[in-house]
Amino acid sequence: MDINEWRIRIDELNDELMSLLNKRATYAAEIGKIKKQKGLPVFDEGREQSVLNLVAEKAAKAGGPLSPESFQNIFRVIMEETRKVEE
Ligand SMILES: C=C(O[C@@H]1C=C(C(=O)O)C=C[C@H]1O)C(=O)O
Known part of the structure; x- marks a missing residue:
């Protein structure tokens, strides 16, 4: 195949x-609504660290x-x- 292909x-x-990232963001927006109802902050450092750990494990x-x-x-x-x- 050439470069263009x-x-x-x-x-x-x-x-x-892009479609998957928008789908992911849609789910996050739903989580955001629940957080707002419960008075929770948007940023969850523990959850983000566990996503990063899981991603590294799967990538390896x-x-x-x-x-x-x-x-x-x-x-x-x-x-x-x-x-x-x-x-
Ligand atoms: C989507 C969430 O909100 C934020 C975004 C996250 C993400 O994009 O994975 C993870 C944690 C939060 O900082 C969540 O809490 O799960």
């Missing part, structure tokens, strides 16, 4: 990733090419942006 595949995956098992650290970096940003949806 690979890029078309990447664009398709980007669409899927998957064996790459993205490293556990890379996945943790990606999920840190995802969670930071997700919190904005909950505000």
